[in-house]
Every structure is written in structure tokens, then in C-alpha cells.
Amino acid sequence: MNGLTAWMEKHILPVAAKIGAQKHLVALRDAFIGTMPATMAGAVAVMINAIIRDLPTQFIDGYDGNTIPVIREIIGVNGYVWNGTLAVAGIIFAFSWGFNLARAYKVNDLAGGIVAIAAFLQGVQFSVGATVNVPKGTLTQDALDALAAGDGTGSVIGSSTVTDAVTGQVSEFDTITNNAWGWLKLDHLNANGYFTIMIMGAIAVIIYAKLMQKNITIKLPDSVPPAVSNAFAAILPAAIGLYVVAIINFVVGKVTNGQLLIDLIQEYIAKPFLGVSQGFGILVVVQLMIQVLWFFGIHGTNVMSPVLESVWGVAQLKNVNIFQNGYNGKTGVDAVLDAVKDGEAYNWVRGSFDVYTMFGGSGGTIVLLIAIFLFSKRADYLTVAKLSVGPGIFNINEPVMFGMPIVLNAIFFIPFIVAPIVTTLIGYVATVSGFVAPVSQQVVWVVPPILMSFLATMDWKAPIVTLICMVVAFFIWLPFVLAANKMDPSLGEEN
Structure with a gap:
């Protein structure tokens, strides 16, 4: 493990640092x-x-x-x-x-x-283009003239006929084509x-x-x-x-x-x-990069922010807008679910990472703190955990990242990488299968985990999935906390 850490520090850290500083x-x-x-x-x-x-x-x-x-x-x-x-x-x-x-x-x-x-x-589009067929006689000539005059941009008034294929009956329509300029497309x-x-x-x-x-x-x-x-x-x-x-x-x-x-x-x-962003493979890649960067002391979420926000952040705003405006005559969660089926909304968005993988901060470190309180015998870990639990409740994990530390700590490398990937899988399956609604609200990241999952989805089942993710992450972290008990805190070697 120390050899892997040294190799990554030599070959990956410089590249990550350059990416993080690219203007x-x-x-x-x-x-x-x-x-x-x-x-x-x-x-x-x-x-x-x-x-x-x-x-x-x-x-x-x-x-x-x-x-x-x-x-x-x-x-x-x-x-x-x-x-x-x-x-x-x-x-x-x-x-x-x-x-x-x-x-x-x-x-x-x-x-x-x-x-x-x-x-x-x-x-952007500055004109409104629409064509409507109105049965002949529905609108008076004064109404048609008013439409044609409009606000100076006007509409084109024509006529058309439609022949019924069965009865042969001919129906006449006034065709109104609006090409009004000066209307920005929302x-x-x-x-x-x-x-x-x-x-x-x-x-x-x-x-x-x-x-x-x-x-x-x-x-x-x-x-x-x-x-x-x-x-x-x-x-x-x-x-x-x-x-x-x-x-x-x-x-x-x-x-x-x-x-x-x-x-x-x-x-x-x-x-x-956005279509590629919905595949589980790309989620694993992004989550892996966030964790590896963090392991070397580089703020992985910030470095990956251009990708997270420009892809999954855009997807989230689409979900939020559909929740607000409705879709196919439906509103709220039902509208988002219908839009997902039509490819107009998305199962996994920026907030999904926060809800299902970043409880306590990157790596799901709130469960690490729980494991330390329950099973750690190391005074140094317990001291850091006591100082870190307050910020951790609000998903701020710098105290535990640099105080424990997790950064460049070989014994915690595996759970720090594996736990978020496993919880991503759980949240992804739960969402794609329809068990929980997709994230459709933009919730500030400092909201405590269980509350966040409910507010982000407006679905009472989402906190259950988050709780399952936390329990699974806890058991991923636990063996390494127990192993750390056998390490000498000053020498980093087994007693």
C-alpha cells in the first residue's frame, strides 16, 4: 500500500495539481x-x-x-x-x-x-413562430385584422382546407402564422x-x-x-x-x-x-477522481467542479425547472418522472452525489466518525473525531481529512475510495429503478444528510436509501478502523 501511495504521489499528484491550477x-x-x-x-x-x-x-x-x-x-x-x-x-x-x-x-x-x-x-431566438388552424367563422374579421396588425410585428392570415378521408367532407380553416419579433425564447x-x-x-x-x-x-x-x-x-x-x-x-x-x-x-x-452522464461507469470515474484528489490533499470536489456543474449541474437545473413548471400536464415529482421517461429530465444530477455519497463530506466520513466513536481505542482518533463531528453533521470534513488524517494515510485509502463508489451504486440503482424519485431540488450542501435527501427529492423513501448507504459505508470503513487500533500512532507500525 505504501508503494502504491508513493507511485501515485509521484505520477498522479503533479498532474492533478496542474489540472487544479489550470486558469x-x-x-x-x-x-x-x-x-x-x-x-x-x-x-x-x-x-x-x-x-x-x-x-x-x-x-x-x-x-x-x-x-x-x-x-x-x-x-x-x-x-x-x-x-x-x-x-x-x-x-x-x-x-x-x-x-x-x-x-x-x-x-x-x-x-x-x-x-x-x-x-x-x-x-438566442428573438422571434415567436407558431401556426394555428382555426375553423372558418370562429374568429370575426375584426379579430383577424387585430391579429394581423398586432404590435407592429403582425401575423400572416391565410386559409386552408382539410378533406375527411372517410366522409369526403371539406372543412375550411383560417390559418394564422405568427412571426412576431422581439420575444426571447425562455x-x-x-x-x-x-x-x-x-x-x-x-x-x-x-x-x-x-x-x-x-x-x-x-x-x-x-x-x-x-x-x-x-x-x-x-x-x-x-x-x-x-x-x-x-x-x-x-x-x-x-x-x-x-x-x-x-x-x-x-x-x-x-x-x-448529458446522456453519457447517466451511465454508471462515468459516475464511477468521476467519483474515483474526486476521492484520489482528496487523498493527496487537493480539494477533489472543487477541482472536479467544472465537470460536475457543467454536466450534472445543468441536468439538475432542468429537473428543478420541470418540477416548477410541470410536464405533460403533471406537476412536481410526477412531472419529473414523466420527463425522465421522455429524456427531458435526468435520474442522476449534481445533488445525487451529495445525497448518496457525500454524507459528512467526500468519502462519507460521518460514518467513519461513528465507527471511531464505537470501536476505536486510539486516543488521537477519538480526539479528532470529537472535534470533527460537529462540522461533519453539516458535511464539512476538512477537520477529519487533515486532522485524522485521511490525506496520505495508507490504511484509510481503500475505504475512502471504495465506500463512495458502492454508495453511488446503491443510490443509482434506487433512482433508475424508480424506487426513489430523482433529485429535483437544489439544496445547499451543508444541510444534514437525512434531511437533505428528503428535501432534494421530495420523496420520503430517499432518506431510507441514504440511511442504507450510510450503513453500508459504515461496514466498509469499520475493518480499517479496527486495523488502525493495532497501529502505533507515533510510528505507524503494528504494536
């Missing part, structure tokens, strides 16, 4: 973290609505929170919070991504955030836009940053206030970056006969990534 990945991690004030506010709004609007329907027949005074108003207020947060999470993320990427290049970060938003918004502004933002925002901001670094800017006299000077300096680099993205959007539209780049990225990049 684009650090900027992406910080961009996701930067959106938390808004996304968590939206998540709280959805969660409150889930508790007062959707959860009671599972136990009370005929319950409708939208008809109950006070509850109805709270639901309405939470809807406004959702409108300004998760409904437009893409815009919020775009600014955060551009801001942090520009900061990584040590140029004007405010301008970087604005460039990223502009690069993103120029490629599905482009929410988490669906994340992959487009990461790609197109990076292109625009990196061009802007490189030109700023080369001092290709508009220069003003020193007497001009810094705020004005900085804004003018960013004009030329920002414009060039935005024009490059505009040309890409234009060319793609011409080549694809008018398709938007955001739709193509969603179809051919985002969906395949």
Missing part, C-alpha cells in the same frame, strides 16, 4: 460558484413551493395550494423569484463566466462579463444555454482578453478618470470579440438554412454529454 478550469469553477446567490435563491423558492404546493398532494386528496389564502400568495411570490433566477440562469451564468475568465487573464473583469452576456444573447435563457455560453462566451472573452493584453485599445489621456479610461480601452477588443462570434452565428445560420447555433450545440453537444 480556464479555475475560472469555470468560480463562474458556477458566482451564480450561487441567484441560483440558491431560486432553489429556495422552488423548494418552498414544493413543500406547500406539491408535497401535500401526495398525502391529501384534492389538495390545491393555489386556492388557499396566504399559501396561494406565497406561491405567487416564489414564482417571481424563480422568474428572476432559475428561469434566466443562462444570463446570470454568462456574466459570471465572462467576469471570472477575464479576471483569470488579469484584464477588466466587468467588461469581460458584459462581453460574455452580449456574445450569448446575440445567438428555453434559450435558462440552463439550456450553459454549453453555448461556455463555448461562445469563451471565444469572445478570450479574444477580448488577448487584445487587451497586447494593448490593442483606444487610449485616452491620463487626465481622464480611470472608470472612463477603462471603459474606452475595452471597446475595441470587446467589439472584435463580439464580431467574431457574430460571424460564426451568421455562417452557421447560412450553412444550416437558418438554424441557430444554440440549438445545434444543445442537440449535438449538450444532449450527448
Whole structure:
């Protein structure tokens, strides 16, 4: 075991350290973290609505929170919070991504955030296209004229006929085609836009940053206030970056006969990534990388955050939005389950890792503390455990990681790696089989484990699965705690 640790320390640790310090990945991690004030506010709004609007329907027949005074108003207020947060999470993320990427290049970060938003918004859908056939005579001529006039964008009014294949009867319809411009498509502004933002925002901001670094800017006299000077300096680099993205959007539209780049990225990049993310094999790989990084003292969750948030985080936001808005006429958990069947929602999302593998922190270390309290004879371990149990309840495990320590401690390497993979399997099977509902709420990671699993899924069976995961993890950790009793705490050798 010591030989394996030495080999990994020599060959894997340097690579892991370089990945953890890579500025684009650090900027992406910080961009996701930067959106938390808004996304968590939206998540709280959805969660409150889930508790007062959707959860009671599972136990009370005929319950409708939208008809109950006070509850109805709270639901309405939470809807406004959702409108300004998760409904437009893409815009919020775009600014955060551009801001942090520009900061990584040590140029004007405010301008970087604005460039990223502009690069993103120029490629979203600005028009509403819909065609409706209305039986002839249903609408008066005045109504048809009003539709055609509209707000200046107008609709096209035509006519069509349909012949019944059996009776031969001919029916006439007024065909109304709406091509109104000036309506932003909400599905482009929410988490669906994340992959487009990461790609197109990076292109625009990196061009802007490189030109700023080369001092290709508009220069003003020193007497001009810094705020004005900085804004003018960013004009030329920002414009060039935005024009490059505009040309890409234009060319793609011409080549694809008018398709938007955001739709193509969603179809051919985002969906395949999200589809692959639902396989158990990739979950094992990601969980393994998190644990190995942690074992060497590198914050594995933070290093893997760009992957966790850009793939499983996007999947989670989709689940949250479907829970809020409904799907196929259903709401809440039922809507999410229906959407999963149609591939529009996901069984395993970012919060699933927290619910089923990270109780007490990475490695499920809260059960290690329980095992130490029950079976450890080592005074040093018991002392650290007493200091670590408080933070551990809230999934903060740095005290046990560095105090026990688990970092570079060969005797704990195997359970620290194996326990999360086994509990991932348990949570994955329970979710995919339909025994528990998928995670559909974004719960802050410091919520204690059992409570977290209920709030994250709105399913009373989820805490049972989490408890099973904890018991299994406990028995994985236990033999190594017993083995540690035989080790001399000062020499690390058997007595």
C-alpha cells in the first residue's frame, strides 16, 4: 500500500495539481460558484413551493395550494423569484463566466462579463413562430385584422382546407402564422444555454482578453478618470470579440438554412454529454477522481467542479425547472418522472452525489466518525473525531481529512475510495429503478444528510436509501478502523 501511495504521489499528484491550477478550469469553477446567490435563491423558492404546493398532494386528496389564502400568495411570490433566477440562469451564468475568465487573464473583469452576456444573447431566438388552424367563422374579421396588425410585428392570415378521408367532407380553416419579433425564447435563457455560453462566451472573452493584453485599445489621456479610461480601452477588443462570434452565428445560420447555433450545440453537444452522464461507469470515474484528489490533499470536489456543474449541474437545473413548471400536464415529482421517461429530465444530477455519497463530506466520513466513536481505542482518533463531528453533521470534513488524517494515510485509502463508489451504486440503482424519485431540488450542501435527501427529492423513501448507504459505508470503513487500533500512532507500525 505504501508503494502504491508513493507511485501515485509521484505520477498522479503533479498532474492533478496542474489540472487544479489550470486558469480556464479555475475560472469555470468560480463562474458556477458566482451564480450561487441567484441560483440558491431560486432553489429556495422552488423548494418552498414544493413543500406547500406539491408535497401535500401526495398525502391529501384534492389538495390545491393555489386556492388557499396566504399559501396561494406565497406561491405567487416564489414564482417571481424563480422568474428572476432559475428561469434566466443562462444570463446570470454568462456574466459570471465572462467576469471570472477575464479576471483569470488579469484584464477588466466587468467588461469581460458584459462581453460574455452580449456574445450569448446575440445567438438566442428573438422571434415567436407558431401556426394555428382555426375553423372558418370562429374568429370575426375584426379579430383577424387585430391579429394581423398586432404590435407592429403582425401575423400572416391565410386559409386552408382539410378533406375527411372517410366522409369526403371539406372543412375550411383560417390559418394564422405568427412571426412576431422581439420575444426571447425562455428555453434559450435558462440552463439550456450553459454549453453555448461556455463555448461562445469563451471565444469572445478570450479574444477580448488577448487584445487587451497586447494593448490593442483606444487610449485616452491620463487626465481622464480611470472608470472612463477603462471603459474606452475595452471597446475595441470587446467589439472584435463580439464580431467574431457574430460571424460564426451568421455562417452557421447560412450553412444550416437558418438554424441557430444554440440549438445545434444543445442537440449535438449538450444532449450527448448529458446522456453519457447517466451511465454508471462515468459516475464511477468521476467519483474515483474526486476521492484520489482528496487523498493527496487537493480539494477533489472543487477541482472536479467544472465537470460536475457543467454536466450534472445543468441536468439538475432542468429537473428543478420541470418540477416548477410541470410536464405533460403533471406537476412536481410526477412531472419529473414523466420527463425522465421522455429524456427531458435526468435520474442522476449534481445533488445525487451529495445525497448518496457525500454524507459528512467526500468519502462519507460521518460514518467513519461513528465507527471511531464505537470501536476505536486510539486516543488521537477519538480526539479528532470529537472535534470533527460537529462540522461533519453539516458535511464539512476538512477537520477529519487533515486532522485524522485521511490525506496520505495508507490504511484509510481503500475505504475512502471504495465506500463512495458502492454508495453511488446503491443510490443509482434506487433512482433508475424508480424506487426513489430523482433529485429535483437544489439544496445547499451543508444541510444534514437525512434531511437533505428528503428535501432534494421530495420523496420520503430517499432518506431510507441514504440511511442504507450510510450503513453500508459504515461496514466498509469499520475493518480499517479496527486495523488502525493495532497501529502505533507515533510510528505507524503494528504494536
